[in-house]
Amino acid sequence: MGDHDAAPGPAANGNGGSGRSGRRPGQSGTRAAILDAARIRFAEVGFDKASIRSIAGQAGVDPALVHHYFGTKQQLLTAALDLPLDPAMIRDRIAAAPAEQLGVTIVRTVLGIWDSPVGVHAVATLRSILGGGNDPALARAFLLEVVLRDVRERADNPPGTGVPRVLLAASQMIGLLIARKVVCVEPLASMTPDELAVVVGPTIQRYLTGDLELPPAAG
Amino acid sequence: MGDHDAAPGPAANGNGGSGRSGRRPGQSGTRAAILDAARIRFAEVGFDKASIRSIAGQAGVDPALVHHYFGTKQQLLTAALDLPLDPAMIRDRIAAAPAEQLGVTIVRTVLGIWDSPVGVHAVATLRSILGGGNDPALARAFLLEVVLRDVRERADNPPGTGVPRVLLAASQMIGLLIARKVVCVEPLASMTPDELAVVVGPTIQRYLTGDLELPPAAG
Numbered sequence: 001m002g003d004h005d006a007a008p009g010p011a012a013n014g015n016g017g018s019g020r021s022g023r024r025p026g027q028s029g030t031r032a033a034i035l036d037a038a039r040i041r042f043a044e045v046g047f048d049k050a051s052i053r054s055i056a057g058q059a060g061v062d063p064a065l066v067h068h069y070f071g072t073k074q075q076l077l078t079a080a081l082d083l084p085l086d087p088a089m090i091r092d093r094i095a096a097a098p099a100e101q102l103g104v105t106i107v108r109t110v111l112g113i114w115d116s117p118v119g120v121h122a123v124a125t126l127r128s129i130l131g132g133g134n135d136p137a138l139a140r141a142f143l144l145e146v147v148l149r150d151v152r153e154r155a156d157n158p159p160g161t162g163v164p165r166v167l168l169a170a171s172q173m174i175g176l177l178i179a180r181k182v183v184c185v186e187p188l189a190s191m192t193p194d195e196l197a198v199v200v201g202p203t204i205q206r207y208l209t210g211d212l213e214l215p216p217a218a219g
Numbered sequence: 220m221g222d223h224d225a226a227p228g229p230a231a232n233g234n235g236g237s238g239r240s241g242r243r244p245g246q247s248g249t250r251a252a253i254l255d256a257a258r259i260r261f262a263e264v265g266f267d268k269a270s271i272r273s274i275a276g277q278a279g280v281d282p283a284l285v286h287h288y289f290g291t292k293q294q295l296l297t298a299a300l301d302l303p304l305d306p307a308m309i310r311d312r313i314a315a316a317p318a319e320q321l322g323v324t325i326v327r328t329v330l331g332i333w334d335s336p337v338g339v340h341a342v343a344t345l346r347s348i349l350g351g352g353n354d355p356a357l358a359r360a361f362l363l364e365v366v367l368r369d370v371r372e373r374a375d376n377p378p379g380t381g382v383p384r385v386l387l388a389a390s391q392m393i394g395l396l397i398a399r400k401v402v403c404v405e406p407l408a409s410m411t412p413d414e415l416a417v418v419v420g421p422t423i424q425r426y427l428t429g430d431l432e433l434p435p436a437a438g
Contacts, residue, residue: 130349130401140404164406167398168418171407175394179386182349185359187383188390191434198432199387203422213417215410 033059034066038080047141074146087147095150103205104197110173111193123181143170155208164214168207252278253285257299266360293365306366314369322424323416329392330412342400362389374427383433387426
C-alpha cells in the first residue's frame with residue numbers, strides 16, 4: 001500500500017507546494033505520509049512533545065525532508081489541518097495591538113478573515129472538527145500553539161492563567177463564528193466586524209486581561 | 220410507502236408518548252408525518268408563522284391530532300428537534316432568577332443540564348446541527364421561541380435589542396459547550412458549572428442587560 005505514487009504527474013498535493021520544480025516520483029506519497037504521521041503524533045503526545053524527529057521516524061523519512069517540505073513544526077501543524085490560511089497573518093495583526101485593544105483587535109481580525117475568501121475553508125474545517133472528522137486535539141494545538149501562542153503568553157498574568165484565558169476567548173469567538181457562518185442567525189450574521197468588535201471586544205478583553213477567578217493551573 | 224405501520228407492537232415512537240393505551244394502527248406513521256410536516260413548515264416560514272393548522276394540512280391530518288400527539292407548538296418544535304429534554308426545566312430556573320443574577324444563573328443552569336445524562340443527547344444534536352444534519356432554522360427557532368423566549372422578552376430593553384442580546388449570549392454558551400463537550404479542552408472541560416458561572420456569567424449578564432451599541436433592529 002502507499003506505493004501508487006511512482007508515476008509523475010498532477011497528483012493530489014495538498015497546499016500549493018513547490019509546483020515549479022520537476023516533481024520527484026513519490027513526492028506526494030511522502031508528503032501524505034509525513035502529514036499522516038504528524039496527525040498521529042500530534043494527537044498521541046500533543047503538539048509540544050511531538051518532535052519533528054519522531055514524526056519523521058513514524059513516516060519513515062529523514063527529518064530534513066520534513067523541514068524541507070513543511071518548514072517549522074507550526075507550519076507542519078497548519079498543513080496537517082489542511083488550512084489555506086497563514087496563521088502568521090492573524091498573529092502579526094494581534095501582536096501589533098496595545099494591551100487594552102486586544103479584545104476589539106481580535107474580534108475585528110478574526111471576523112475579517114472569516115468574511116474573506118479563505119473563510120469558506122475555515123468554516124469547512126470548523127464543521128469537520130465539530131463533526132468529529134478532524135481531531136479536536138489538533139485544533140486545540142493549532143489554537144494554543146500557533147494562532148494564539150503570543151496572546152497566551154501576553155495574557156499569562158497571574159502565571160498559569162494564560163491557557164484558560166485564551167480558551168475562554170476562543171470559546172466566545174467560535175460561538176460567534178458558528179452563529180455567523182454555520183447557523184447564520186440575524187442580526188449577528190450581517191453585523192460588520194467593526195460593529196461586533198464594539199459589542200464582543202470587551203468580553204474578549206476581560207477574559208484576557210481582566211481580574212478572573214480561575215482555578216489553580218493543573219500544570 | 221409509509222404504510223408498514225399496520226401491525227401493532229413496539230414501533231419507533233420517538234419521545235415517550237402514550238405507551239399505555241393500545242396503539243392504533245398507523246400511529247407511528249402519523250406521528251412521523253406530523254413531525255416531517257412540522258420540520259418543513261418551521262423551516263419554510265419560521266416558527267411564529269407556521270400554524271398548527273398549516274402543519275396538520277401538510278401532514279394530511281386533523282389539527283386536533285397534532286395537539287393530541289404533541290401538545291403546544293413549542294412542544295411540537297421540541298419533538299421535531301428530537302430532544303429528550305423538557306425546555307420548561309431550563310426556562311423555569313432562569314425565570315426565577317432576579318435580573319442581576321441572569322448571567323450566572325444561565326451559565327450554571329445550562330452547563331448543569333449539559334453535564335447531566337440528557338446532555339449526551341444535547342451534544343449529539345449540536346453536532347448534527349453544526350454538521351448540517353439538522354436545519355439551523357429549527358435550532359434558531361428552538362433557542363429564540365422556546366428556551367430563551369422569556370429571557371428575550373426580559374432583555375428587550377431598549378425595545379428591539381432582545382434578539383441580538385439573546386443571540387450574543389447564546390453564541391458564548393454554544394462556544395463554551397463546544398469547548399467542554401466537543402473539543403474537550405482543559406481546564407474548561409473539567410471546571411464546574413459554578414466555577415464557570417463566576418467567570419462567564421458577567422459576559423452573559425452584559426449581553427442581556429448591559430449598555431450595548433447594537434445596530435437598529437431589522438424588524
